[in-house]
Amino acid sequence: MIGGRLVVPKGAHGPPYYRFNAAEKQVYLSAYHIGPSTVRHYVDALNRFKPEVLTGYAYSHVTLARLMLDRGLSLNYQPAALVLGSEKLTTETKLQLQAAIGARAFEEYGSVENCLLATECEAGSLHVSSDFGIVELLDDVGAPVAPGQPGRVVATCLLNYTQPLIRYELGDIASWSLDPCRCGRSQHPVLREVVGRVDDVLTGPDGRQVVMFHGVFLGLPSVHEGQLVQETTSRIAARVVAPGGLSAGESSQIVARIRQRLGDVTVRVDTVPHIERTERGKFRAVVSLLPKPGAAGE
Numbered sequence: 001m002i003g004g005r006l007v008v009p010k011g012a013h014g015p016p017y018y019r020f021n022a023a024e025k026q027v028y029l030s031a032y033h034i035g036p037s038t039v040r041h042y043v044d045a046l047n048r049f050k051p052e053v054l055t056g057y058a059y060s061h062v063t064l065a066r067l068m069l070d071r072g073l074s075l076n077y078q079p080a081a082l083v084l085g086s087e088k089l090t091t092e093t094k095l096q097l098q099a100a101i102g103a104r105a106f107e108e109y110g111s112v113e114n115c116l117l118a119t120e121c122e123a124g125s126l127h128v129s130s131d132f133g134i135v136e137l138l139d140d141v142g143a144p145v146a147p148g149q150p151g152r153v154v155a156t157c158l159l160n161y162t163q164p165l166i167r168y169e170l171g172d173i174a175s176w177s178l179d180p181c182r183c184g185r186s187q188h189p190v191l192r193e194v195v196g197r198v199d200d201v202l203t204g205p206d207g208r209q210v211v212m213f214h215g216v217f218l219g220l221p222s223v224h225e226g227q228l229v230q231e232t233t234s235r236i237a238a239r240v241v242a243p244g245g246l247s248a249g250e251s252s253q254i255v256a257r258i259r260q261r262l263g264d265v266t267v268r269v270d271t272v273p274h275i276e277r278t279e280r281g282k283f284r285a286v287v288s289l290l291p292k293p294g295a296a297g298e
């Protein structure tokens with residue numbers, strides 16, 4: 001597991017960057033220490049414990065995979081799978097994970113409150129485990145949305161008897177699939193897409209509210225990571241990590257895709273060495289610097 005728990009003090013300078021949780025037979029690796037000078041220690045830890053399934057933050061695993069490929073490091077065993085959440089995987093990042101770790105990466109969508117679990121099947125669909133929690137996708141007035149339409153994710157725990165949460169709003173936006181999955185697990189409904197966080201909304205100059213931005217950086221081979229920062233309603237900064245340099249074509253594609261979604265905005269593409277993670281070690285795809293509606297004094 002690579003996740004946001006502080007298993008190793010943040011400022012720690014020497015290995016190991018993990019703790020072994022004997023009760024759960026789990027190796028918990030720090031999300032805060034993965035870097036060029038530490039990657040070897042992460043590979044050593046995996047080779048020592050040989051976990052069958054690698055799980056946790058998607059971007060932490062992608063960062064680890066890229067560093068392994070850069071340095072020619074590999075595992076001395078073959079894990080069964082990666083089951084990753086928190087951030088979206090693209091075709092490119094899945095290929096990098098396959099190349100570095102030697103196993104297929106499956107996406108997982110869940111919550112720390114344990115009232116929702118959805119996992120990717122072998123056919124590539126994100127199935128909601130209906131015995132884990134009841135999931136509803138609702139519109140602004142609380143009515144269920146039609147398949148294909150984005151709605152607020154509301155979930156009811158079926159497993160947590162100590163702190164049951166009923167119709168708990170997760171702060172995410174998702175849509176149901178229009179088609180059943182060909183794997184045949186029709187008892188587990190399929191999410192077409194988890195579009196993003198409710199907080200990940202950007203506002204266009206004409207007032208439109210847009211949440212679907214992960215397509216902006218798709219299919220651009222130089223882009224390792226990308227983040228959009230809304231500076232004003234008419235100005236967006238696209239922050240891009242592209243170690244080999246960004247081509248002019250890619251840069252103009254990013255600008256065009258943002259304008260397609262938001263309208264007539266000024267877009268600045270900044271190449272940066274890295275994109276900061278949150279306090280919890282998570283990657284944020286979208287950051288809005290606009291004052292929140294109703295925020296005092298703004």
Ligand SMILES: [Zn+2]
Nearest residue numbers: 121125181183
């Ligand atoms: Zn399926």
